[in-house]
Amino acid sequence: MTVHRVADADGVEWTYDDHKTIGDPGGMGSVFEGAGRDGTPVAVKRVRLPYPGVSAERRRDREVQISELLLHTKQSGNETSHLVVPLSFQFVDEDLYIVMPKGDESLGHALRTRPFDLPSGVQVVRQIALGLEQLAAGSIVHRDLKPDNVLRFGSTWKITDFGLSKNLSEGPVTVSLAAWGTEAYTAPELWRNEPALPRSDLYALGVLACEVFTGARPFPGPSGEYRRQHLQDPPPDLRELPPRLARLTLRLLAKNPAERPQDARAVVEAIDAYARGLRRDQEALVDAALDLERARANGRAGEAAATDRAAQAEALRLEAISELGDVLANAHDDVHEALPDARIDRAAHEILIAGLRIAFETSEPLRLSAVADPGGSVLTGVVRLVPPHGPAQLGEVFAHLAYLPGSDGRRRWTYTGPDATDTDRRTLDDGAVLTIVRTALAAAAHVRKVGRA
Known part of the structure; x- marks a missing residue:
């Protein structure tokens, strides 16, 4: 048995035994059995910062603020009969102690x-x-x-x-x-x-x-x-x-x-x-209203499910676009070191080299399938070689992209070759970006050579 004492600014003192806990410990606090000087049972909550940081301190300070607000509410004569209002609170070093009445x-x-x-x-x-x-x-x-x-x-x-x-x-x-x-x-x-x-x-x-x-x-x-x-x-x-x-x-x-x-x-x-x-006719009215409430609850649940699926789909789309931007950003140093004149537009998902645009499209076409199971959803796109001043949608496709979960459950971008039926799917990383860019440049050079001939 280890008895500790806490006292407020007025000298009122309570004791508690840190071996006698009440309930399960919370994220930042534990509650112990305690007593006042006259033996009145109390509960003493000790709030400790689990880690240094602004968020933990703010949460502890908010508990102080609410305690002050409840005490002020009670002292002002406002109704608190169904609230457990603290008896006192005080700091001992960095620990906050809140003394409360003990329930049955x-x-x-x-x-x-x-x-x-x-x-x-x-x-x-x-x-x-x-x-x-x-x-x-x-x-x-x-x-x-x-x-x-x-x-x-x-x-x-x-x-x-x-x-x-x-x-x-x-x-x-x-x-x-x-x-x-x-x-x-x-x-x-x-x-x-x-x-x-x-x-x-x-x-x-x-x-x-x-x-x-x-x-x-x-x-x-x-x-x-x-x-x-x-x-x-x-x-x-x-x-x-x-x-x-x-x-x-x-x-x-x-x-x-x-x-x-x-x-x-x-x-x-x-x-x-x-x-x-109620009277019998009023009860009948309640029955009718209850049937309507049940129907509405089922209808609203369906609407909520659709809304939530749409929200998850949009979140997945934004995640995929951000991840693709990261892949291109990771490839930037390798591309720029080899070709100092190359420029990567991460926002547009394009690599610009020698007047050509290699576009990693994620806006259109961007398709979401299997929406009912966002974890299994597939976002698809393409990589095109776009001639100078030409419309992107007419550019030649050099790779097909898909953002989908792997065997470990994590979603990542993958790619196949220009054949849409290709099943040899590989991870789209910075090395893959270099491969795709090299293939696209070689194809462009071949087209120009043929044209000159």
């Missing part, structure tokens, strides 16, 4: 150990929505809402862990999925690196609500599948749920943020309306 259990632990009946589950979701409403009132977006970041204090559920949160009064912010957030709860717009907004938290609430109500997440993964599932797959139809709860959950899981509830308050109001009950 996390929602993640509860879901792993027992199912919720529907009335209990409804209250859990309602209280989390109240927490999101309180965050939004303080212009805070959480960005990592998940069951392990929801704690129970007696019968009250509260949102905690604001390490990834952002003060929206400073403007929107994008999210780096490589380091932040939890894939199973990440909204579609964040997978597209669009700004994180309160409706992104509502999407995470939809995933969480589905988990609380049914015992399963709507998109089960595994890790390599989450992006496609969140962006493209329709959510389950939730026929086991009462129609109004099913419709609310589907709206929270809408691919388009604009089609989710307006805010967390609207979610609370919808749950409260569900609790009050």
